[in-house]
Amino acid sequence: MNKVENNKAWFLVLPMLLLVAFSAIIPLMTVVNYSVQDILGSSAYFVGTEWFKDILNDSQLQQALIRQFIFSFTILAIEVPLGIGVALMMPKKGWRASLILILVTLPLLVPWNVVGTIWLIFTRTDIGLAGVGLRELGYAYNITRNDGDAWVTIVLMDVWHWTPLVALLCYSGLQAIPQAYYQAARIDRASRWAIFRYIQLPKLSNVLVIGVLLRFMHSFMIYAEPFVLTGGGPGSSTTFLSQTLTTMAIGQQDLGPSAAFSIIYFLIILAVCYCFYVAILNMGRDKNTSQPR
């Protein structure tokens, strides 16, 4: 769309800007302020980049960061293909489509701590369906003792919780493909795979970028679900960044280090998401030039 140059548009943006500034800039400045000071009671000393050096050299935090990256990439590697597959299988219209749409959306509407609760109840070895089932099958399943079990359960929980998002995104992408494309493919006797590869996948790329962006963001901030399910354990095998930070800031009241940690944490997310954002922008430009809306 050709936009009109008009700086009065700022007036339309202003209310939003003030509100978001109140809830974003002021707190962020507080964090920056803490990160360069050592605060003991009422007195504070300027310490420069001391906390940042500490945080970057803290092996515990480095491990949490590595765990976080492994987790985020694992769930992306599972959820994206699975979501595409589910979207391809969902019926296109009729009451069945509406019903399945609502059922698939269900996990997204569950409060995040309740997601943890659901999986806690589901996987408990004394009362949970999956827990008891696995025991009956002869596998000594235990998420409070076994690192591997806890890890797999958390990944499974996230797949349960968020694959629907990817599936719905792809579903809406598929809905937007004109029937004529499929007809042309039929005439050319294209195989099922060729239809997917050359018609569906290119149309899905737009929504997939949004999906990967949202999934990466949210998985990188994951807190309530593992906190309720495993409490970060056994040991610290499922302690991710948000939980490490929350323990530091609220539990131990280490204002300076946790502020420095916050900033580093935020910057990592920002850097990765900026790449996605640029990708989205470029996509929009291609779209504008090829087909005027």
Next chain:
Amino acid sequence: MTTSNHYSTSQTTTFVKRKLRNNPSAQRWRQRFFLGLFLIFLLLPIYWLVSMSFKTNTEILSGFSLFPKSLTFDSYIEILTDPSWYMGYVNSLLYVVTNMLISILVALPAAYAFSRYRFIGDKHLFFWLLTNLMAPPAVFLLPYFQLYYSVGLFDTHIAVALAHCLFNIPLAVWILEGFMSGVPKEVDETAYIDGYSFPRFFVRVFIPMIRSGIGVTLFFLFMFSWVELLLARTLTATDAQPIGAIMTRTRGASGIDWSLLAAAGTLTILPGVMVVYFVRNYIAKGFALGRT
């Protein structure tokens, strides 16, 4: 777009459809089978939660059963009659609705500006907005606590509603901008030629045109405010405590009250199910942020 193609080639469409129906029926059944498996995977944990809420605690702990043997509503009755329980739901709903109202009101004009005008710093502003969507709530925990405490808003619904604006306003702007860009600019121009002023055009003509987009946006605002707990729990103590925080009370000295916990969990899913029903036809497009 689809409809016009459909019209011109309707005969070929039916032909292709017939071929599709006759030919790979095995494939269709395979698809249904896998989709069914996925749906079972999605619904099984939820089923387990719901079924547990209808069991008594002795039944839960004494033996393993797939279905509740003696259907009991005790846990639901306890939650719905005890104010310290059901006020949790009221509190949650109050701050969620407040947040939805604030977010949509400020996001509508902002999204219009982004979709129609170029102005100094628009791209940077938009990215800055999105960065707030990316901000981990854990980062803002401590500053929020201190900020709202110092302005005297701690433990009020408005505090949580404002805090949730951090990610909900950017989200609303993003989704609405997508839907608004789908409305041809000629609509605006025609309205101005017809003598509409901007506010009148916006309220009378434009908003009705994107009402499905607004519906979907409201649904998303509801969803993200409803599921968030970390900020809501930190900014409240007693008067505005969300249900998610109250649920931890089921951990008593004598262990966890499983039945009560399951009932409380089930009740947190219900509002979402009711809301999703209304937007079911637009939800797919909404999830693509209005950009398909």
